[in-house]
Amino acid sequence: MENSFLLDKLQGNFPAQINEIQDAHNVLTIVVDTENVIEVLRFLKSNKELQFIHLTDITAVHYPHLEKEFAVVYHIHSLVHNIRIRIKVFLHGPNPEIPTATVVWKGANWMERETFDFFGVNFIGHPDLRRILNVDDMEVFPMRKEYPLEDPNRVDKKDLYFGR
Numbered sequence: 001m002e003n004s005f006l007l008d009k010l011q012g013n014f015p016a017q018i019n020e021i022q023d024a025h026n027v028l029t030i031v032v033d034t035e036n037v038i039e040v041l042r043f044l045k046s047n048k049e050l051q052f053i054h055l056t057d058i059t060a061v062h063y064p065h066l067e068k069e070f071a072v073v074y075h076i077h078s079l080v081h082n083i084r085i086r087i088k089v090f091l092h093g094p095n096p097e098i099p100t101a102t103v104v105w106k107g108a109n110w111m112e113r114e115t116f117d118f119f120g121v122n123f124i125g126h127p128d129l130r131r132i133l134n135v136d137d138m139e140v141f142p143m144r145k146e147y148p149l150e151d152p153n154r155v156d157k158k159d160l161y162f163g164r
Helices: 001-013 034-046 107-119
Strands: 020-026 027-032 054-064 070-078 083-091 098-099 122-124
Touching: 001 020, 001 027, 001 070, 001 098, 027 034, 027 122, 034 070, 034 083, 034 098, 054 083, 083 098
Parallel strands: 027 083, 098 122
Antiparallel strands: 020 027, 054 070, 070 083
8 A cells, every 4th residue: 555545545535634744754644633633543443445453652742833832643553554644633732632542542541641741732531641650740741842951050061161
């Protein structure tokens, strides 16, 4: 199966729901809206020709300079056809929300908990959305780009010590 066949199938079934298409490094990437993501995921999994039965990963990316600053990213694999697809959904912050994919894949449970734990993305309808790796009373989300990379008070990082 080729990416062009997959794209034709998606555009045939979701002509207005796919906002953007990329084909970098032979991995088809599509961008959909929050309202359509579960419908697209269900189609990819249940379609007999495509058979995207393996949810490889769910994660997020924080783009603080964009209007929709969070992207939830799904990586799905068709083991039968040995082809992958990436689905992105862009969300507004600071409390981004998206429907849970546990209604399609039960294995999405832990992946969504990890994404919530590190990025603060709320998965609406998730059966047990709580922290999974960080301490429960943590009040920040460590993978958000909200803090400077270096401590401005450190004296050993001053340019004059490096001849600059």
